[in-house]
Amino acid sequence: MIRPERSKLASNWSLDPGITFLNHGSFGATPIQIMEEQSKLRIQLERDPVRFFEREFMPLMMESIGVASRFLNADPEGMAFVKNATEGVNTVMRSLELNEGDEVIVPNHSYQACWNAVDFATKRSGAKTVVVDLPFRVSNEEEIVNIILGAVTEKTVLALIDTVTSPTGLRMPFEELVSKLQSEGVDVLLDAAHGPGIVPLDLKKIDAAYCTGNFHKWICSPKGSAFLHIRSDRKDRIRPLSIGHGATFEGSEQERFEYEFGWPGTQDPTPWLCIPKSMEFLSSLVDGGWPSIIEKNKNLAIEGRKVICEALGTDPPVPESMVSSMAAVEMPGNGEVGAMSLEGDPFHNLLLDRYGIQVPVFPWKHHGKRYIRISAQLYNDIGEYEFLAEVLKERL
Ligand SMILES: Cc1ncc(COP(=O)(O)O)c(C=O)c1O
Structure with a gap:
């Protein structure tokens, strides 16, 4: 599988080209100009x-x-x-x-x-x-x-x-x-x-x-x-x-x-x-500034969620009005889920180590479920979620 390109705006960030980075949500990512x-x-x-x-x-x-x-x-x-x-x-x-x-x-x-x-x-x-x-x-x-x-x-x-x-x-x-x-x-x-x-x-x-x-x-x-x-x-x-x-x-x-x-x-x-x-810098990247950024990222997260739901054979869990620039879906499987640990979920580690996909997969003990959560930021492109979906289909 060939790693998909990021969006054109990605040149403003110093993200590792060997990684498909779908986890803006955890720690953000700072553009080069701001550094x-x-x-x-x-x-x-x-x-x-x-x-x-x-x-x-x-x-x-x-x-x-x-x-x-x-x-x-x-x-x-x-x-x-x-x-x-x-x-x-x-x-x-x-x-x-x-x-x-x-x-x-x-x-x-x-x-x-x-x-x-x-x-x-x-x-x-x-x-x-x-x-x-x-x-x-x-x-x-x-x-x-x-x-x-x-x-x-x-x-x-x-x-x-x-x-x-x-x-x-x-x-x-x-x-x-x-x-x-x-x-x-x-x-x-x-x-x-x-x-x-x-x-x-x-x-x-x-x-x-x-x-x-x-x-x-x-x-x-x-x-x-x-x-x-x-x-x-x-x-x-x-x-x-x-x-x-x-x-x-x-x-x-x-x-x-x-x-x-x-x-x-x-x-x-x-x-x-x-x-x-x-x-100021982020808002200058998109016509319409912040309201457009929020809208654009939300739309991408909704599209990305669709692709992943299809791959996992599930329906979107919440209405689109409750999606922002992040969206989570249940991982297949039932039963006991462990506590969150520093070592990370084995499937998260597999996605990262084997496919270079950085996306959170984690147990949420309060629901007894594991979730996969995607983020959408200006540097992302729909092809990256399709890539994740291909891998999900292959591994699950
Ligand atoms: C809902 C929520 N609250 C608080 C935090 C903590 O943020 P920070 O690590 O910057 O303190 C996070 C981090 O992801 C979060 O998602």
Whole structure:
């Protein structure tokens, strides 16, 4: 089998030509121009690290915060950068003072690391994680909304809701969920790890109490660029994970917020500073900018899913309205599935080692199933999913 070509836009990335890369979702992939931008910033920093951090860093970071806030239509005064969505979720969960008996809703499609952070916070305070079982195959958004709302009790204080789920690649009806949950007095922590650049996000309109998300996935900025947005009436409840100099910063409350989150201690801030360039660069690759990118990737994921479903002899598990730039399908076979492990699923390893296909195949113990999940980014082409489908037919 001959390895298929990527799309014409792939020349903007440095992806290994010996690999068919169908897993943008896990860690993103940064274009060459953005890596060059990051190098420039690192050189600027290292010319005089003291001057950089004393004089240049804060204005650059605030500029980046401004651009990110405009992109998400978020309140810049509630916007902070973090290294990743896991840190964003931890920041909220480890700040909140839960009481004994409080309930926190976590759907069973949630990212395990974030779910673990919720468990950590509920266990230590005598609160309770309420796991909501959602099926993998759903016929419409209402089904999901009804199941989650059905789990609300008078003790529910918070719900962790994804924009797009990780194991199952499901575009959640998060706008409706946030609105309905919050109208019942349940704050929402919106996990938009797959958020910016994969679904339209208007944070002012959505109005979640807390929202964290990655830029290093679908905006393709360098790894370590993510945000945590806190609604103004919740800002006094949340402190950064690292309590540092900011705690004794003398200035207004807002200045303290910016300094506390902006200076968690010495670290490489260039991923944060590359966010504006990454947004601008990607949007310049497609006529129509970000809305067109989101649409184009979604259409490719839907096409790719069709090809894979045919190969596996199965039907698409969720309606197209619940697909974004990722789509998952069940792997054949029933019965016991193991826990996720560092060694990786044997079939994933086979696809990679024998065919050079990088695509996640993993057990999801909460459903007792294994899923294969494809991603679609601008560098992908339909031929790559057809190649995967050929291999699936040959091996299964
Ligand atoms: C839904 C979801 N939440 C959180 C994360 C964690 O992202 P990060 O590793 O950047 O913290 C991921 C990563 O894939 C995810 O899919």
